[in-house]
Amino acid sequence: xxxxxxxxxxxxxxxxxxxxxxxxxxxxxxxxxxxxxxxxxxxxxxxxxxxxxxxxxxxxxxxxxxxxxxxxxxxxxxxxxxxxxxxxxxxxxxxxxxxxxxxxxxxxxxxxxxxxxxxxxxxxxxxxxxxxxxxxxxxxxxxxxxxxxxxxxxxxxxxxxxxxxxxxxxxxxxxxxxxxxxxxxxxxxxxxxxxxxxxxxxxxxxxxxxxxxxxxxxxxxxxxxxxxxxxxxxxxxxxxxxxxxxxxxxxxxxxxxxxxxxxxxxxxxxxxxxxxxxxxxxxxxxxxxxxxxxxxxxxxxxxxxxxxxxxxxxxxxxxxxxxxxxxxxxxxxxxxxxxxxxxxxxxxxxxxxxxxxxxxxxxxxxxxxxxxxxxxxxxxxxxxxxxxxxxxxxxxxxxxxxxxxxxxxxxxxxxxxxxxxxxxxxxxxxxxxxxxxxxxxxxxxxxxxxxxxxxxxxxxxxxxxxxxxxxxxxxx
Amino acid sequence: xxxxxxxxxxxxxxxxxxxxxxxxxxxxxxxxxxxxxxxxxxxxxxxxxxxxxxxxxxxxxxxxxxxxxxxxxxxxxxxxxxxxxxxxxxxxxxxxxxxxxxxxxxxxxxxxxxxxxxxxxxxxxxxxxxxxxxxxxxxxxxxxxxxxxxxxxxxxxxxxxxxxxxxxxxxxxxxxxxxxxxxxxxxxxxxxxxxxxxxxxxxxxxxxxxxxxxxxxxxxxxxxxxxxxxxxxxxxxxxxxxxxxxxxxxxxxxxxxxxxxxxxxxxxxxxxxxxxxxxxxxxxxxxxxxxxxxxxxxxxxxxxxxxxxxxxxxxxxxxxxxxxxxxxxxxxxxxxxxxxxxxxxxxxxxxxxxxxxxxxxxxxxxxxxxxxxxxxxxxxxxxxxxxxxxxxxxxxxxxxxxxxxxxxxxxxxxxxxxxxxxxxxxxxxxxxxxxxxxxxxxxxxxxxxxxxxxxxxxxxxxxxxxxxxxxxxxxxxxxxxxxxxxxxx
Numbered sequence: 001x002x003x004x005x006x007x008x009x010x011x012x013x014x015x016x017x018x019x020x021x022x023x024x025x026x027x028x029x030x031x032x033x034x035x036x037x038x039x040x041x042x043x044x045x046x047x048x049x050x051x052x053x054x055x056x057x058x059x060x061x062x063x064x065x066x067x068x069x070x071x072x073x074x075x076x077x078x079x080x081x082x083x084x085x086x087x088x089x090x091x092x093x094x095x096x097x098x099x100x101x102x103x104x105x106x107x108x109x110x111x112x113x114x115x116x117x118x119x120x121x122x123x124x125x126x127x128x129x130x131x132x133x134x135x136x137x138x139x140x141x142x143x144x145x146x147x148x149x150x151x152x153x154x155x156x157x158x159x160x161x162x163x164x165x166x167x168x169x170x171x172x173x174x175x176x177x178x179x180x181x182x183x184x185x186x187x188x189x190x191x192x193x194x195x196x197x198x199x200x201x202x203x204x205x206x207x208x209x210x211x212x213x214x215x216x217x218x219x220x221x222x223x224x225x226x227x228x229x230x231x232x233x234x235x236x237x238x239x240x241x242x243x244x245x246x247x248x249x250x251x252x253x254x255x256x257x258x259x260x261x262x263x264x265x266x267x268x269x270x271x272x273x274x275x276x277x278x279x280x281x282x283x284x285x286x287x288x289x290x291x292x293x294x295x296x297x298x299x300x301x302x303x304x305x306x307x308x309x310x311x312x313x314x315x316x317x318x319x320x321x322x323x324x325x326x327x328x329x330x331x332x333x334x335x336x337x338x339x340x341x342x343x344x345x346x347x348x349x350x351x352x353x354x355x356x357x358x359x360x361x362x363x364x365x366x367x368x369x370x371x372x373x374x375x376x377x378x379x380x381x382x383x384x385x386x387x388x389x390x391x392x393x394x395x396x397x398x399x400x401x402x403x404x405x406x407x408x409x410x411x412x413x414x415x416x417x418x419x420x421x422x423x424x425x426x427x428x429x430x431x432x433x434x435x436x437x438x439x440x441x442x443x444x445x446x447x448x449x450x451x452x453x454x455x456x457x458x459x460x461x462x463x464x465x466x467x468x469x470x471x472x473x474x475x476x
Numbered sequence: 477x478x479x480x481x482x483x484x485x486x487x488x489x490x491x492x493x494x495x496x497x498x499x500x501x502x503x504x505x506x507x508x509x510x511x512x513x514x515x516x517x518x519x520x521x522x523x524x525x526x527x528x529x530x531x532x533x534x535x536x537x538x539x540x541x542x543x544x545x546x547x548x549x550x551x552x553x554x555x556x557x558x559x560x561x562x563x564x565x566x567x568x569x570x571x572x573x574x575x576x577x578x579x580x581x582x583x584x585x586x587x588x589x590x591x592x593x594x595x596x597x598x599x600x601x602x603x604x605x606x607x608x609x610x611x612x613x614x615x616x617x618x619x620x621x622x623x624x625x626x627x628x629x630x631x632x633x634x635x636x637x638x639x640x641x642x643x644x645x646x647x648x649x650x651x652x653x654x655x656x657x658x659x660x661x662x663x664x665x666x667x668x669x670x671x672x673x674x675x676x677x678x679x680x681x682x683x684x685x686x687x688x689x690x691x692x693x694x695x696x697x698x699x700x701x702x703x704x705x706x707x708x709x710x711x712x713x714x715x716x717x718x719x720x721x722x723x724x725x726x727x728x729x730x731x732x733x734x735x736x737x738x739x740x741x742x743x744x745x746x747x748x749x750x751x752x753x754x755x756x757x758x759x760x761x762x763x764x765x766x767x768x769x770x771x772x773x774x775x776x777x778x779x780x781x782x783x784x785x786x787x788x789x790x791x792x793x794x795x796x797x798x799x800x801x802x803x804x805x806x807x808x809x810x811x812x813x814x815x816x817x818x819x820x821x822x823x824x825x826x827x828x829x830x831x832x833x834x835x836x837x838x839x840x841x842x843x844x845x846x847x848x849x850x851x852x853x854x855x856x857x858x859x860x861x862x863x864x865x866x867x868x869x870x871x872x873x874x875x876x877x878x879x880x881x882x883x884x885x886x887x888x889x890x891x892x893x894x895x896x897x898x899x900x901x902x903x904x905x906x907x908x909x910x911x912x913x914x915x916x917x918x919x920x921x922x923x924x925x926x927x928x929x930x931x932x933x934x935x936x937x938x939x940x941x942x943x944x945x946x947x948x949x950x951x952x953x954x955x956x957x958x959x960x961x962x963x964x965x
Contacts, residue, residue, distance in 0.1 A: 272847075
C-alpha cells in the first residue's frame with residue numbers, strides 16, 4: 001500500500017487596484033492604451049523624478065485588510081526591492097517588506113469538506129511593472145510602461161489550504177470581498193488578479209512541511225486546479241522514487257498543461273530591500289482608519305441575511321444574485337423603483353443569466369440600468385406588451401441599454417387593446433378555420449390553442465393572449 | 477565699475493535701474509568664460525544662444541515691470557545633476573553623456589520664474605561622489621585661486637564658476653558637504669538648507685535622504701536672496717516641507733548680540749590644519765567681539781559620522797543608480813550579447829571608479845545577512861547624532877567650526893587614498909545626517925593664499941540665524957577677498 005500524502009498550499013495573490021491614477025504619479029491606469037501613452041517621468045524612472053503616494057491605494061489596501069480580519073499597521077513604510085529587469089524602469093520596485101499595511105488576518109471558506117479558516121499572513125502595497133514585448137521580426141525587445149506604476153496589493157496567505165477545491169474557494173472569497181469593496185474587478189484572464197501557488201506535499205500525519213515550489217503564470221481557475229494536481233503528482237513521484245523536491249519557481253504552460261522550472265533557490269536574487277528614502281512613512285491615524293471602517297460596504301453574508309428578511313425570493317436566487325456585487329446592486333436598485341422582488345429576480349435569474357452565459361460575459365459586464373429593467377417590468381404588468389415581446393425588448397436592453405418604452409414605441413410592439421379590432425380579427429380567424437372550430441365544438445379543447453396561435457399571428461404577436469382566449473371562447 | 481564686480485543682488489538692481497542690461501551681464505560672463513575656462517573647466521555645458529535669448533526676454537519683462545525680483549536678469553550656473561529641459565544633464569558621468577531631460581528641476585524652475593538666466597551646467601564629481609571634482613568624466617575643475625589645486629567637491633564647478641566670475645551665483649547640491657566644502661576652498665559663500673526646504677524634484681539623486689540643493693554665492697546677501705527664491709513646498713517631492721519662514725533676506729541684520737555660539741572641541745582636535753584652526757578661532761573671536769557668547773563644548777559621536785554616512789549614502793546610491801542601465805536613456809555599450817551582458821558592459825564602461833566603489837559598498841551593506849549589521853546600525857547612529865545636535869541646540873543658537881580639515885589640496889593628491897578623502901568630510905557630514913542647515917563663509921587665507929572657510933550650523937529651520945551671524949561676520953570684512961581682484965595683481 002502506497003503512502004498517503006497531504007498537499008499543503010499557500011497563495012500569493014496580486015490584485016490590481018481600481019484607482020483612476022497610478023500609485024506614485026498622476027498617470028491613468030486605464031487598460032489598453034497605445035504603448036507608452038500613459039506614462040510620465042515618474043513611472044518611466046527618469047532621473048530626478050520622485051514618487052508621491054496615491055492616498056486611494058492606502059484606502060483600498062486597508063479596506064481589503066479590514067474585510068479579511070487583518071490588523072492594520074497604522075505606521076507603515078515602503079521599501080525598495082532591487083532587481084534588474086527592463087520592465088522595471090528604476091530597476092527597483094517600490095513595495096513593502098518590513099512594515100506591510102495589513103497583517104494577521106483570515107477568511108472563512110466552505111467546501112464539500114466543510115468550513116475552514118484560511119490565514120492571511122500579510123497584505124502589502126506595491127507598484128506593477130511594465131510589459132516586455134518581443135518583436136520576432138526585428139528580433140528585439142520593446143517595453144511598454146503603461147502598466148508601470150499601476151497599484152497592486154499582494155495578499156499572502158498562510159499555508160492553510162489542502163486541495164485545489166480549497167484554493168478556488170479561497171480565491172472566490174477574496175474576489176467576492178474585493179469586488180464588493182470596488183477595489184478591483186479581479187479578472188484572472190486580464191491579469192487584474194494573479195495567483196502564485198506555493199505547494200508542498202508531506203505524509204499524512206507529518207508535523208514538518210515538505211520542500212515547496214512556487215508556481216507562476218496561472219491565468220484561470222482551471223489552470224490553477226490543473227497546476228495544483230500536476231504539481232502534487234510530480235512531487236509525490238519524486239518522493240516515491242527516492243528523489244527530493246527542489247525549492248524552485250516553476251512556470252505553468254497552459255497550452256501544454258505542464259510546468260517547468262524557471263529558477264532554483266540557488267539563483268534566488270538578493271533583493272537588498274531597504275526603506276525607500278523618497279517616500280515618507282504612511283501614518284494611518286485612528287480617524288482615518290475609522291473613516292475607512294465606516295465606509296466598508298455590506299458584504300455578501302450580511303446581504304444574504306438581509307435579502308432573506310426583506311425579499312420573498314428563493315434561497316437559490318439569493319445565492320446567485322449576491323454572488324456578484326453588480327448583480328445585487330442591480331437587483332436592489334430595480335426593486336427600489338418598481339417593487340416586485342420576485343419579478344426582478346426572475347429577469348436576472350432567467351434571461352440575464354442565459355444571455356451572460358450565451359455571450360460568455362461576467363455579471364460585471366451588464367450594461368442595462370435598473371431604471372430600464374423597472375420600466376420593462378411595468379410594461380408587462382400593465383399588459384402593454386406580452387411576455388414574448390418583453391423578451392425581445394430585454395435582448396435589446398441587454399445589448400445596448402435601450403429604453404424599453406421608447407423601443408416598444410418605435411418598433412410598434414405595443415399590445416393591441418382595442419377590443420373591437422381584436423374581435424374583428426378573431427371573427428376572421430374563426431371564419432377561415434372551420435375545421436378547428438368544428439373540432440373545438442366537438443369537445444377537442446386543444447383546438448382552441450391553434451386558433452389562439454392563428455390570432456396572435458394575425459396580430460403580429462401584439463395581442464394579450466388572455467384576452468384572445470376570452471373572446472375566442474365567447475364567440476365560439 | 478566692471479560688471480563682473482557686482483554681486484547678484486547688485487547686478488539685478490543695476491539692471492532694474494537701467495544702468496546695465498541682462499544681455500550685458502550674460503555677455504560679460506560669456507567673455508569671462510572664454511578667457512578662463514581653459515584653465516578652470518568649471519562648466520560641462522555652456523549654452524550661449526539659450527542664455528542670450530533668455531537674457532533678451534528677461535530684459536524686456538524687467539522693462540515692462542513684469543519681473544521685479546532681486547535676481548531678475550542675473551546669470552546663474554547650475555550643477556549638472558539638476559535636470560534642465562532640453563539642456564544636456566550628465567552628472568559628470570559618461571553614462572549620461574547624451575542625456576537631455578524632458579523636464580526642469582523645481583529649484584531651477586523657481587529661478588527661471590524669477591528671471592535668473594541659466595548660463596550652463598557646472599562640472600562636479602561624478603554623481604556628486606567625491607570631494608575634489610576630479611572624478612568627473614569631463615575633466616577636472618581647477619581652483620581659480622591656484623589652478624594647481626582642486627576646487628573641492630562635489631559642487632566644485634559651481635564654486636569655481638562663482639569665484640572666477642564665470643557666473644554671478646550658482647546652485648549646488650550637498651549630500652555630505654558638497655556645497656560647503658567647495659565654497660570654503662574657493663572663497664565663496666555656500667549654504668546647505670534644512671532637509672526638505674528646497675525641492676529635490678529634478679535633482680538626480682545620490683543619497684536621497686541626505687541630498688539638498690543650495691546656493692553658492694559671492695556674499696551672504698546673495699545667499700539669502702537665492703535661498704528665498706529656491707525654497708518652496710513642492711507636492712512632487714514627498715520629503716518637501718511646507719515652511720512659512722522663508723523670508724531669509726529679513727535676517728540680513730548686522731547684529732549677533734546675545735547669540736549663543738558653541739564650538740565643538742571635537743572639531744578642533746587631531747587632523748585639523750593649524751592655519752585653518754587659527755582662522756576659525758579668529759572668526760569666533762570676531763563674533764564674540766560683536767556681542768555673541770562663544771564657548772567650547774563636547775558634541776560627541778563625531779567619529780561615528782563618517783562610517784554612518786558612507787554606509788547610508790552608499791546604500792541609497794547603489795539603488796538610486798540602478799536605473800542607469802543602457803535600456804532607456806544615456807550611454808549603452810556598443811556591442812553585447814544578451815541583456816545581462818548589456819547591463820554589465822554598459823555599467824562597467826559608463827561609471828567611473830569612485831561611483832563603482834560606492835555602488836559596491838552600498839550593495840554590500842544592504843545585502844542579505846549584512847543589512848542589520850551595517851545599514852540598520854548606521855541608521856541608529858544617525859538618530860544618535862541627531863540627538864547629540866538636539867542637545868547642543870538646547871544650549872546654543874549656532875555651532876561654529878571649520879568646514880574642512882585643510883585648505884584645497886593639490887590636484888591628484890586625494891584620489892590615491894579614498895579613505896583619507898572620506899575623512900576630509902568629517903566636519904560637514906553630520907549636518908546632513910541630522911538634516912540641519914549649515915553655511916560656509918570665507919574667513920581668511922592660508923600662507924599659500926588659499927581660502928579658508930568658516931562653518932556655522934543651526935538647528936532645523938533656523939537658517940535665519942546662520943544668515944544673520946554670517947552677515948554680521950562678513951560686514952567686518954575679515955573674508956578672503958575676491959579672486960578677480962587677486963588675479964589683477
